[in-house]
Amino acid sequence: MIERDYLIVGAGTAGFSACEGIRQHDKKGSITMVGNELHAPYERPALSKAFLQKSHPHPHEFCYHAADWFVKHKVDLRLGTFITQFNIERHLAVLGTGQTIHFDRAVLATGSRALRPQVAGYDLGNIIYLRTMADALALREMTPLEDGVTIVGGGLLAAEVAASLTLTKRKVTMLSRDVALWQHLVDPVTAEWLTTYFKAKGVTMHLRDDVSGFEGKTIVKNIQTKNGGRHTVSLVIVAIGSEMNLGLVRNTPLATPKGSPVNEYLETEEKGIYSVGDIALFPDKIYGGVRRETHWEHAKQSGLVAGGNITGRKRTKYEYLPHYSSKLFDLEFEFVGDFQLPPVRVVTEGAREKRSFVLKYMSGDKLRAAVLCNRKPAEVEAVKKHIRGDYTGK
Numbered sequence: 001m002i003e004r005d006y007l008i009v010g011a012g013t014a015g016f017s018a019c020e021g022i023r024q025h026d027k028k029g030s031i032t033m034v035g036n037e038l039h040a041p042y043e044r045p046a047l048s049k050a051f052l053q054k055s056h057p058h059p060h061e062f063c064y065h066a067a068d069w070f071v072k073h074k075v076d077l078r079l080g081t082f083i084t085q086f087n088i089e090r091h092l093a094v095l096g097t098g099q100t101i102h103f104d105r106a107v108l109a110t111g112s113r114a115l116r117p118q119v120a121g122y123d124l125g126n127i128i129y130l131r132t133m134a135d136a137l138a139l140r141e142m143t144p145l146e147d148g149v150t151i152v153g154g155g156l157l158a159a160e161v162a163a164s165l166t167l168t169k170r171k172v173t174m175l176s177r178d179v180a181l182w183q184h185l186v187d188p189v190t191a192e193w194l195t196t197y198f199k200a201k202g203v204t205m206h207l208r209d210d211v212s213g214f215e216g217k218t219i220v221k222n223i224q225t226k227n228g229g230r231h232t233v234s235l236v237i238v239a240i241g242s243e244m245n246l247g248l249v250r251n252t253p254l255a256t257p258k259g260s261p262v263n264e265y266l267e268t269e270e271k272g273i274y275s276v277g278d279i280a281l282f283p284d285k286i287y288g289g290v291r292r293e294t295h296w297e298h299a300k301q302s303g304l305v306a307g308g309n310i311t312g313r314k315r316t317k318y319e320y321l322p323h324y325s326s327k328l329f330d331l332e333f334e335f336v337g338d339f340q341l342p343p344v345r346v347v348t349e350g351a352r353e354k355r356s357f358v359l360k361y362m363s364g365d366k367l368r369a370a371v372l373c374n375r376k377p378a379e380v381e382a383v384k385k386h387i388r389g390d391y392t393g394k
């Protein structure tokens with residue numbers, strides 16, 4: 001039996017940040033971080049952007065630190081290893097290797113996996129669900145072998161992958177059930193403008209149609225659609241969303257359909273066990289209620305805060321104003337605020353045609369969220385301040 005002060009389950013951004021947070025306040029406590037991926041913690045957002053756009057990307061370029069960082073900071077990092085059992089009462093975790101860790105305190109940072117459509121043929125060869133470095137490496141190897149790429153989905157990730165592959169001169173087709181790209185994120189006029197922008201860049205669009213099945217004997221050859229269409233394909237990327245990895249704690253109060261509930265310190269109802277990143281369902285100190293966010297900045301911040309708190313030498317309440325970025329061709333977007341409600345009243349500043357604008361999503365008199373396209377960082381900060389002022393009075 002291995003004895004540890006801290007166990008971190010999952011070696012993504014949130015797990016890694018928790019590790020950093022612990023080491024900022026406790027230099028000596030023993031830490032084991034276990035992750036089932038093969039690569040040291042890396043910047044996942046790059047997988048749909050810089051990684052795909054580079055001619056010879058190497059995984060190491062995207063890792064937060066080389067292996068010696070973990071040695072230097074006395075972190076026992078176990079990669080390529082699943083935790084298969086997590087016993088909350090006994091504070092025990094069983095690894096896929098058969099070893100058992102008895103921990104004093106733990107951070108759950110198991111993140112998400114790509115959503116698979118429940119249709120025939122979803123697991124055929126040449127269908128990629130882009131989530132991990134291994135998926136991105138497979139994509140890098142396979143795209144040059146095939147005639148073109150078909151991307152299923154019309155949201156953030158699907159659009160980023162389509163833009164990145166188009167920039168590398170791949171023939172890209174998008175298939176989405178929505179009427180326009182980013183339909184659930186921006187107002188209809190902007191969504192239509194963006195879709196036209198993609199078409200002008202050479203992306204073929206099949207909209208208002210959904211996959212009803214994938215055909216092929218060993219690898220995918222056709223996509224059948226609900227409208228009765230049949231598209232010949234050679235390589236497919238499915239980007240239709242993600243779902244939480246909460247299987248380890250299923251049927252416990254640490255897993256609900258909405259996330260892993262935590263208090264304002266990111267601690268679950270089990271003392272000494274924290275949840276961070278994509279899985280955490282945390283009290284929202286800005287908009288009220290509870291919130292779950294599946295973005296990088298939250299993974300980083302929540303990991304750092306929980307890492308500090310778990311040492312007992314720090315007690316920080318988690319307050320997070322959602323903020324994430326996206327890049328499509330020469331359009332750099334910043335999303336600030338709450339996008340969980342559809343945009344009803346949107347005030348537009350600037351001009352889409354000039355590729356520089358701000359969409360302000362209003363809730364009554366309050367600024368609830370904003371999308372900034374090709375604007376200066378100072379404007380992002382001003383929007384954050386405005387939203388905070390409107391919702392917290394601070």
Ligand SMILES: Cc1cc2nc3c(=O)[nH]c(=O)nc-3n(C[C@H](O)[C@H](O)[C@H](O)COP(=O)(O)OP(=O)(O)OC[C@H]3O[C@@H](n4cnc5c(N)ncnc54)[C@H](O)[C@@H]3O)c2cc1C
Nearest residue numbers: 010012013014036045083111112277278294295296299324
């Ligand atoms: C291609 C792509 C592009 C993205 N782009 C952006 C972006 O531009 N901006 C943005 O804000 N967000 C982006 N995101 C989302 C962002 O990457 C996630 O919100 C963030 O990675 C969540 O971090 P996490 O550590 O909570 O979870 P994850 O990154 O999912 O890491 C969790 C890790 O735990 C491992 N794990 C799970 N269960 C176990 C187990 N039982 N044993 C061992 N290991 C386990 C998982 O395999 C994984 O390695 C993107 C996501 C993807 C996939």
